[in-house]
Amino acid sequence: MVPKRQPTASLVRTTSPVLVGRGHELDALRETVTRQPAVVMIEGEAGVGKSRLVHELLRPGRLGPLRILIGNCQPLREPFPYGAVLEALGGCADRLASRPQLSRVVGVLAPMLPELADYLPEAPVPSGDPRADRHRVFRAVRELLAAVGPTLMIIEDLHWADDGSRQLLRFLMADPPPNLTVLVTYRREDVPGGMPLGTAYRPPTGITSMLVHLAPLDAEGVRSLAAAILDEETVSADFAAKLHERTAGIPFVVEETLRALRTTAGAVHADGAAARRLLDNVEVPVLLRDAIAERLSELPTAANRLVQAAAVLGVPATAELLGSVAGIPDQRVRAALGHALAGHVLHEADNAHYTFRHALARQAVYDTLSGPDRQQLHLRAIDALDMVSPRPLVQLAEHSQRAGRLADWLRYGEAAADRAADVGDAATATALLQRVLAEPSLSSADVDRLAVKLGQVAHTGLDQFNPTATMRRLLGDRRLSMSARGEVRLFLGLLLIRQAGGVASARSEIELALGDLGERPALAAKATSVLAQPFTGDTPFAEIEPWLRRTDELIDSCEDEEQRIMLLANNLGSRLHTGDPTVFGRLSLLPQTAYTAATQRQLARAYCNFADACMTVGHFQQGADSLETGMRLADDCGAPFVASTARATRARLDWFLGEWTGLAERASKLLEEYHDLLPVASELSLVLGSLACARGEWSEAMGYFTNSGAYAPQEAISQIAIGGCAGLARAWLAQDDITKACADIDRGLALLRHKQVWTWAGEILPVAVTAYVRAGRLADARAIVDQTEAGILGRDAPMSAAAVDSGRGELAEAAGDLGTAVEFHRSARGAYEKMNAPYYAAMAAEHEALCLLPSDGAAAAAALSTLIDTFDGLGATRDAARCRHLLRGIGGVKPSRRGRRGYGNELSPREQEVARLLAGGHTNREIADVLFLSPRTVEQHAARVLRKLGVTSRSELHAEDFG
Incomplete structure (x- = not known):
């Protein structure tokens, strides 16, 4: 027997019956998720135990009263925005019945969450603009989560998330309700661009945060x-x-x-x-190939076929769908599924949908299939999914391609891309269009249509680099017609302008596009107005000016309102950048209202572009007013790229206006979010470098100034690169390295002279004169002042005009004519004050005080005392310390308004400065140089800082804790 x-x-x-090797992570998680609001991100490669760690965290009794909401992202996702988050929200119905009434905006979720519809208000009328409606959804989700009490929302496998879910999560994680903890898991190696939320994310101050990186076991x-x-x-x-x-x-x-x-x-x-x-x-094998084959060998034939169908489908599926794809009669599906579940090959993902426990297991099963078997299963999947409503177009496209049905693959792929574009999922749309365009059998008409779609969608999305490569390839494809070639080339140029290293070639591409756009006058006009912008790369103004005149002519003859506003959006700002004194009078050409979303986007561009030009030439208050209007319009109509440039303009405008509180943190977050967009990133880098320089953080400042384009003017935004050169020189001057300061000034002035746009001299001219005077290059100093004064003659350029006065004052100082110097510095100070530029006014006032010193020491001392307060109020640590040093040098003492106070265990203002520099990694000697103190004094301050903060080492200090 x-x-x-x-x-x-x-x-x-x-x-394993116990969690192995993750005790520290589990303890930290338990502590973090209950300290709300909180954000937790768990990353690790496939199979490393992210889900197991979350499962252990959720064991009964570990998290107290926290409501647990779970959403899962899928690999073959349909372009249904916010899918993972909506799945999680479906579990909070019981908490809504007894909650206060929700605002009407939450009603937008009712069609998306039918299981909660009875608890939600009536939905507001759609705005008609997808982006405005998206913002409503974001607000609604946040309010809903705030209403359900202490909550832990878990989103698993974020690397498979749709763009909508990523954007919504980024919105929630940037400002979570006080009762919410968001926990996400993801595989960084499978995240598009390596960033799980689509852009860099840094938890805001005041939010408990934790990043858990799960490594393989030793x-x-x-x-x-x-x-x-x-x-x-x-x-x-x-x-x-x-x-x-x-x-x-x-x-x-x-x-x-x-x-x-x-x-x-x-x-x-x-x-x-x-x-x-x-x-x-x-x-x-890698990815469990043989181990899965061993499991499959134990399953009955029907269960095996069901598992193979699940491997081909690739996403959680119902038993009925699995049976249909596997070709199993309905009456045998339940038994087959039971065997697959009992054998631990499949598991229930959620709500009677079944898949593999891990993506590796699914791939292992898929690899066991022969070519004919795979094709047959993909064909069955197409037939089954074609009956689903709405049709899952992404999956249908995938199965059609794998089944060898080329025509269906192209049809479904394009339809899926269209659907994704309609709902704002540009990443899915561009990915699909690029895959479809890779098919060698496409007809010329197909290539034309799809290439143009790719350009249009990519221009609105965040993925700039992959579409750029595809569009470059398409330009060499003989199937692309002349008309489509021009449009593709134009969009390629517009993408390149936003990319580091792409500015120089962008202009060439747009000029070439004009030759192919003879039958597309509207697009040709757009190209012309872009070529008329003076600030991209190192093209001299002499070559820009004909394009500006041509754009003027196009505006005068244009009858289409949207196109006319588009041309004005490019033209008005461009002309103000050059100091055209008639521009403010031409603002009346812009309509007061816009009646379509497309027209409103162009109007938003017009105001934001004009604000940027106002800021650059020195009309700060007008710039602030224009920017407010433009940002409101951009928010209303949904114009993300316009909003990105406007936020950078706002940051730099705040620098000029002296509104520095929280500016460094805000600009850093924006830089993380928009690091791939050259115009935005370079401007934010200039702001951050300027702030660091004012604090005396030279290394950090120089890193930011370098990223402003100072060393690559042909690939930069011109006025930003010039400002970067000025910033570098200012940092070198503060460190008494005159040679390096002059080298950076020479580079910046070479670009300024090459461009011949003298309205951009406002930031670099005063620094240039200082550097040249200290280097003994008086002739060079006089030459640049004279050139600037001649260059702005008859131009609207208040910033450069004030800089000329400042330069004249310093030249008079060098000649020993202090009376004349005082007059010029006083004139510069008055001009800066009129512009509401307090930092620049303070620097001019400091020069004025030093020139007064020999003749009126008391007035000079009083001015320096006032400047200490001004610089301290701004946050210009280095400048305030310099003025204190100067005041001490003339025997003055800064009077206290309230008498000398004791700070006890709190840090004094000076100790705060020392603590910040210590946390930034500065040595005692470096801190002494920044604050004009002796190393011994710094050593005493440092000891008190460590004692008061209860730490034993400066390595335990964190810069963000000290502003």
Whole structure:
């Protein structure tokens, strides 16, 4: 009699009964998620144990009264925005019944969450603009989450999220309700661009945050994991070492390998060669290929076919859909599914949808299929999914391609891209269009249509680089017609302008596009107005001016309102950049209202572009007013790129206006968000460099100034690069390196002279004169002042005009004519004050005070005393310290308004400055140089800082804690 075979599942557990090697992470998670509001991000490669860690966190009794909401992202997602977040929100119905009434905006969620519809207000009337409606959804989700009490929302597998979910999560994580913890898991290697939220994310101040990086287990961790799975006190070190080698320490692979081993627990006590033989007999491929094949061999035929169907579908599916794709009769599906679940091959993902426990397992099954079997299953998937409403176009496109149905693949791929574009999911749309365009059998008409769509969609999205490469390739494709070639080339040029290293070639592409746009006058006009912008690259104004005149003519003859506003949006700002004194009078050409979303976007551009030009030439208040209007219009109509440039303009305008409180943090966040957009990133870098320079943080300042384009003017935004050169020179001057300061000034002035746009001299001219005077290059100093004064004659350029006065004053100082110097510096100060530029006015006032010193020491001392308050109020640590040093040098003492106070265990203002510099990694000597103190004094301040803060080392200090 043949002995009855024992079930293999009884020989070895499939998972560890305890969490191994993650105790520290689990403890930290438990503490963090309950300190609301909080943000937790768990990253790690496939199979490393992210979901297991979350499962352990959710064990009963660990999180108290927190409501748990869970959403899962899928690999073959349809372009349905916010899908993962909406899935999570479906679990909060019971908390809404007894909550206060929600505002009407929350009603926008009712069609998306029918299970909550009874608890939600009536939906507001749609605005008609997808982006405005999106903002309503974001607000509604935040209010809904705020209403359900203490909540932990978990979004698993963020690397598969749609753009909408990423944007919504970024919105929530930037300002979560006080009762919310957001926890996300993701595989960084599978995240588009390496950023799980689509752009760089930095938790805001005041939000509890935690980033958990789960690494594979080391050999000792694998040994503990194996012992726990096998229910043994220990396993041999040799067995564990070999197991670690074969599995790379990935917990899920360890678990599956031990199951595939099919041996008794006692066998793993073997050591040396015996352990090696045991594991060598188990084929443990990458991604569990053989282990899964072993499991499949135990399943009945019908269950095997069901599992294969699940592998082909690739997303959680109902039993009915699995059975349809597998070709299994309805009455046998339940039994087949039961075997697949009992064999731990499939598991229930959620709500009667079934898939694999891990993507690696799914791939392993898929790889076991022969070519004909795969094709047949993909064909069945097409037939089954074609009956679903709404049709899952992304999946249909994928299955059509894999099944070899080229025509269907192209049809579904384009339709899926269109749907994605309609709902604002540009990433999915561009990815699909690029894949479709890679098909060599496309007709010329197909290539034309799809290439133009790609350009249009990519121009609105965040992915700039991949579409750029595709569009470059298409320009060499003979199937692309002349008309489409011009449009593709134009969009390529517009994308290149936004990219580091692309500015020079962008202009060439747009000029070439004009030759192909003879039959597209509207697009040709757009190209002309872009070529008329003076600030991109190092093209001299002499070459820009004809394009400006041509744009004027196009505006005068244009009858289409949207196109006319588009041309004005480019033209008005461009002309003000050059100091055209008639521009303010031409603002009346802009309509007061816009009646379509497209026209409103162009009007938003017009006001924001004009604000940028106002700021550059020195009309700060007019710039602020125009920017407010433009940002409001951009928010109302949904114009993300316009909003990005406007936010950068706002940051730099705040620098000029002296509104520095919180500016560094705000600009840093914007830089993280828009780091791939050259015009935005370079301007923000200039702001951050200027702030760092005013604080005396030279290394940080120079890093930012370098990123402003100062060293690559042909690939930069011209006025930003000139400002970067000025900033670099100012930092070198503060460190008494005159040679390097002059080198940076020479580079900046070379660009200014080449461009011949003298309205951009406002920031660099005063620094240039200082550097040249200190270097003994008086002729060069006089020359640049004279050139600037001549260059702005008859131009509207208040910033440069004030700079000329400042330069004349310093030249008079160098000549020993202090009376004349005082007059020029006083005139510059008055001009800066009229512009409401307090930092620049203070620097002019400091020059004025020093020139007064020999003749009126008391007035000079009083002025320096006032300037200390001014610079301190701005946050210009270095400048305030310099004025204190100067005041001490003439025997003056800064009077206290309230008498000298004791700070006890609080940090004094000076200690705050020292603490910030210590946290930034500065040495005592460097801090002494910045604050004009002796190293001994700094040492005493540093000791008090550490004592008052209760830390033993300066490495425990964090710069963000000290502003």
